[in-house]
Ligand SMILES: O=C(O)C1=C[C@@H](OP(=O)(O)O)[C@@H](O)[C@H](O)C1
């Protein structure tokens with residue numbers, strides 16, 4: 001296991017020989033959070049296999065316990081949740097602490113908003129800085145009330161839910177699966193149809209899980225890239241078994257590492273290929289990456305494939321803004337790949353990166369600068385001038401952000417001099433076995 005978020009553990013990565021081997025990265029974080037929440041919202045026992053046992057998901061599990069669920073771990077990645085059902089939630093006796101996790105906090109605000117209960121929400125210093133009004137604005141329209149909050153509706157906050165939430169039609173002003181999901185989760189207990197319209201389609205795990213648990217949900221195209229989701233409220237959710245596929249956002253790290261470390265040839269098994277999550281793979285293929293999908297199949301209701309990845313000569317590309325939702329968490333590691341490409345890579349429309357665990361646009365730019373990679377920011381676009389190498393030698397400030405830590409450790413595996421990240425503790429939020437798994441492929445970390 002890697003360090004945990006409450007320890008500060010720096011680590012250096014240095015030039016490695018070709019990576020080799022087969023790995024399976026942990027379960028998808030988005031589906032893992034939702035497994036706990038849907039388990040809570042159905043009466044009876046939900047079984048989960050392949051759960052991501054990262055700090056973010058464990059915080060959501062703890063919150064579900066405080067709201068009335070009985071949750072037990074029965075084996076590695078195997079969990080059982082006994083839920084209380086829609087309408088059956090209890091007001092928790094202590095604050096729900098989501099640690100570093102935006103997904104857990106925001107989705108649970110939706111759940112609480114749709115129930116006549118009051119709950120306190122809190123998180124770590126990173127989560128306390130992140131905007132919450134984006135979910136609270138529609139939830140207030142549905143009848144929830146903010147009892148108290150930090151400035152601008154930020155955490156810590158106390159939310160009083162609505163016993164009879166009002167079903168609304170909501171057009172999301174930002175492309176965010178968390179906002180969409182919060183509204184739908186509140187809408188589960190609303191008498192009538194709750195509609196969410198998104199201009200850009202975002203990950204659809206909540207919609208899929210609603211259907212899997214027996215709710216009536218319809219999804220139709222909206223405009224050029226968007227969707228309209230209609231949920232019929234007050235369904236009786238049936239506990240349903242969940243098999244969590246491997247997280248494409250975690251797979252991104254060994255994948256890019258294999259592309260940039262000369263001589264690499266690896267296989268990453270069972271990676272979820274949900275079309276709304278694979279923008280990085282599309283982009284890397286455009287850059288000339290040798291990624292072959294082997295044994296494409298369906299597991300747990302999602303397309304998955306084993307990805308064979310070999311070191312590749314990459315070239316710079318233009319990444320369209322409308323692709324951002326399908327690779328939103330992958331830009332830090334794409335910026336690293338871009339440094340090792342020839343020519344400019346332009347990543348357009350990265351405004352949402354500014355409100356993640358850190359300001360990722362600033363953190364990536366600082367990390368590139370510290371390691372001698374030419375780049376610039378124009379508005380919300382990041383342009384990396386690739387020269388097929390990075391000098392390295394830099395110390396990267398990770399700002400409590402797991403993806404910044406992992407992306408720059410990957411850079412160090414192929415840069416001229418080692419790259420040091422100031423803290424690896426937060427890697428445990430999403431990919432607790434990152435360090436040992438990468439070492440197993442041949443990564444030099446010290
Ligand atoms: O719904 C989800 O599970 C997530 C949605 C995304 O956030 P936004 O909704 O803020 O884009 C993503 O960055 C996050 O890691 C997980």
Ligand SMILES: C=C(OP(=O)(O)O)C(=O)O
Nearest residue numbers: 100101102103104329356
């Ligand atoms: C943005 C992320 O997660 P969250 O919003 O759940 O903190 C992430 O994992 O990159």
